[in-house]
Amino acid sequence: MRVLAIESSCDETAVALFDGRRGELLAHRVHSQTEVHAEYGGVVPELAARDHMRRLPSLTRATLADAGLGYDAIDAVAYTAGPGLAGALMTGAAFAKGIAASRGLPALGVNHLEGHILAPLLGDDPPAFPFLALLVSGGHSQLIEVREVGDYRLLGESIDDAIGEAFDKSAKLMGLGYPGGAALSRLAEQGDPKAVPFTRPMINRPGLDLSFSGLKTAVANAIAAGHAHEDVAASFERTVIDTLVIKLTRALEQTGLDRLVVAGGVAANRPLRQRLGEMMTERGGAVYFPEIELCTDNAAMIALAGYRRLAAGERDAKPGFRVRARWPLAELKLPGALGSTVAVTP
Numbered sequence: 001m002r003v004l005a006i007e008s009s010c011d012e013t014a015v016a017l018f019d020g021r022r023g024e025l026l027a028h029r030v031h032s033q034t035e036v037h038a039e040y041g042g043v044v045p046e047l048a049a050r051d052h053m054r055r056l057p058s059l060t061r062a063t064l065a066d067a068g069l070g071y072d073a074i075d076a077v078a079y080t081a082g083p084g085l086a087g088a089l090m091t092g093a094a095f096a097k098g099i100a101a102s103r104g105l106p107a108l109g110v111n112h113l114e115g116h117i118l119a120p121l122l123g124d125d126p127p128a129f130p131f132l133a134l135l136v137s138g139g140h141s142q143l144i145e146v147r148e149v150g151d152y153r154l155l156g157e158s159i160d161d162a163i164g165e166a167f168d169k170s171a172k173l174m175g176l177g178y179p180g181g182a183a184l185s186r187l188a189e190q191g192d193p194k195a196v197p198f199t200r201p202m203i204n205r206p207g208l209d210l211s212f213s214g215l216k217t218a219v220a221n222a223i224a225a226g227h228a229h230e231d232v233a234a235s236f237e238r239t240v241i242d243t244l245v246i247k248l249t250r251a252l253e254q255t256g257l258d259r260l261v262v263a264g265g266v267a268a269n270r271p272l273r274q275r276l277g278e279m280m281t282e283r284g285g286a287v288y289f290p291e292i293e294l295c296t297d298n299a300a301m302i303a304l305a306g307y308r309r310l311a312a313g314e315r316d317a318k319p320g321f322r323v324r325a326r327w328p329l330a331e332l333k334l335p336g337a338l339g340s341t342v343a344v345t346p
Contacts, residue, residue, distance in 0.1 A: 005303035008092025009084025013055040015063040018303035027066035049087035078306020081109025082324030089323035115301035116263040119290035127288040137264030138164035150334040156208025166212035191234030198239040258285035268295040312336030
């Protein structure tokens, strides 16, 4: 089964083609809307939806051309149905369903978070189930016990700002523009991570929840006190990583798992990758990351997640579709567990 996938949950427009029979990603493309939103200092939902509409047709043609295939080679269509920006999701879903309807193909709405969690399975050394997943992105920071595709148990999450959001907001305080997470990390390479003694948030409280809004405020105070931006950036980054190491250690001990998957945009952070790699080596376990290009939003992960569920017989109800700005992982089921058809119309 070859699955064409569409991702449009926020400010990346992405298309991918996955061949389930060969277990191979045939092609994928991503268009970033950074230039569209940069002058506003954040994502403007209406502009995001309009840009998805402009980009999807040509991006799909280009992706198929990269694979050396045409529309007649597609067996099914998957698309991001949530969580995300409602208007952006609607644009991608309508485009995907249009392709499916015009060619009489099955289609399925996919959970964006499930896609992130499964993204490392596209690598050369995929993790075996079960594993502990750390999902770290601009909108989500969660610790999840993953027993199998569709079998997820939320262990902890951020009670306020997600880690990616804290990176971007702290970068903005330093005048690094939007999005600023990657720029902050580059600046941190020039600083002293011990220069500013930030408190590691919520490590003295029981449980696995996270909180980063207070750390963002501490960054603002450090800047106002005259600390060099590079030192603030380095100290901030180290504090975030230290906090994650402490929480992950607790989660691994609580679950007894020895495999860790780290996914989402922040998973591309080099110091985080290095530190967690060292942590899991010391524990005699293993850590898995997506390829750098698959850390941020992409359609390859949607294609894989969609294939797993489509191959088990799941389908959107016909006609129509439904997108969900909020769609918790806990509501997902094992592939095929709901029968041969999954009704997602209102």
